Amino acid sequence: MHRLFLLLLAFTCTASFSQQRFQYTQAKMGSPFHLVFYAPDSAGAATLARQAFELVDSLNAVFSDYLETSELNRLNETAGSGRSVPVSPSLFALLLQSQKAAGKSEQAYDITIGPLSRLWRSARKNKRFPSQADVLEAKKTVGIKNMVLDTAKNEARLLKAGMRLDLGGIAKGHIAQKVVDYLKDKGIASALADAGGDLACTDAPPGKKGWTVGINVPESETGLLAETITISNSAVATSGDVYQYMEYNGKRYSHIIDPRTGYGVQFQRNVTVVAPDGATADWLATACSILPLASCRKLVQRCNAQLLITQLHNNHVSYFMTDEMRSRLNP
Incomplete structure (x- = not known):
């Protein structure tokens, strides 16, 4: 998706006598998937890593568009079609969470954005800015009200022909969370999963206060802010457009689309969210890339999350953050 802005800085530490640090990386969902955890022995760790990556593949086979x-x-x-379709518990749970996220975010986050996502992907690939008619046509089927969920039967119905759900703004964070939950169930106390920049973790590494995470400078692929954040038993997601955007008539359109307008946002923000779980961090980072700053603050507070937004003005980085995030920053 669009989350490649977090770099893990402090994976090294002195392991306890019975715990060793293991790190594994495989290409998953279009980006590197990093897995770090502490375990007693290499054979058991390798088996757990293989099972964790198999879990990623199985979940991607459910959620991928x-x-x-x-x-x-x-x-x-x-x-x-007019039909209600039974869906798996995994998919239904994420559809339900996405439906609630749309309501909380004033539809700034909306998984029915699929037709617009496809239109703008094609536009970036072919370097052809979509016409207004193209955008309006794609937008006809967008709207969370067009997805009906039956919680008694675990069924979903998409009301309009041509609708397409896109879980790109929530699935990676959800999958990262499922991986660390799985490892925790297997007796691994300290684990971190990084799904292309969507991070979820359990307890801190042995001897550490938490997992230390670096944040990219706005509009930079490699530059890091002077500050880091430390997390444990939580999740982090970021959103920005340093990798994907279009320029047209002197304006820069992010790949982050506002479902309400059909166009990519024209202001450049790096949004970092710390939340209790990966899916929540993921969709909040998208919504806070679109909403006014005051609305972003209210939204993350409602979701028991923390927010940092950085923007670049005349080569100077400006900061907007919640009080809780301010206390989390490390110089």
């Missing part, structure tokens, strides 16, 4: 055979795309194919 890139895989034609995914459960999500099978649901998309029923749009406008």
Whole structure:
């Protein structure tokens, strides 16, 4: 997706006598998936890592809008049919959380954005700015009210033909969370999963206060802010457009689309959110890339989350953050 802005800085520490640090990386969901945890022995760690990556693949087969055979795309194919479709507990839970997220965010986060996502992906690939008619046509089916969920039967119905759900702003964080939860269930106390910049973690590494995370300078691929943040038993997600955007008539359009307008946002923010779980951090980072700053503050506070927004003005980084995030920053 659009989360490649966090760099883990402090993976090294002195392990306790019975715990060793293990790190594994595989390409998953279009970006490197990093896994770090502490375990007693290498054989057991390798087995757990393999099982964790298999879990990633199984969840991606449910949530991906890139895989034609995914459960999500099978649901998309029923749009406008008038049928309610039974879905797996995993997919239904994420659809329900996404529906609630849309309501909380004033529809700034909306998984029915799929037709717009496809339009703008094609535009960036072909370097052709979409016409207003193209945007309006794609926008016709966008709106969370067009997704109906039956909580008694675990069924979903997409009301309009041509609808497409896109879980890109929530699935990676959710999957990272599921991976560390799985490792915790297997007896691993300290673990971190990084799904292309969407991070979830459990207890701090042995001898440390937490996992130390660095944050990119706005509009920079490699530069880091002077400050870091420390997390444990929580999740972090970031959002920004340093990698994906379009320029047209002197304006820069982010790949982060406002579902309400159909266009990418034109202001450049780096948004960092710390939240209790990966899915919440993920969708909040997207919503706070779109909403006015005052609305962002209210939203993250409602969700028991913390927010840092940085912007670059005349080569000077400006900061906007909640009080809770300010106390978390390390010089």
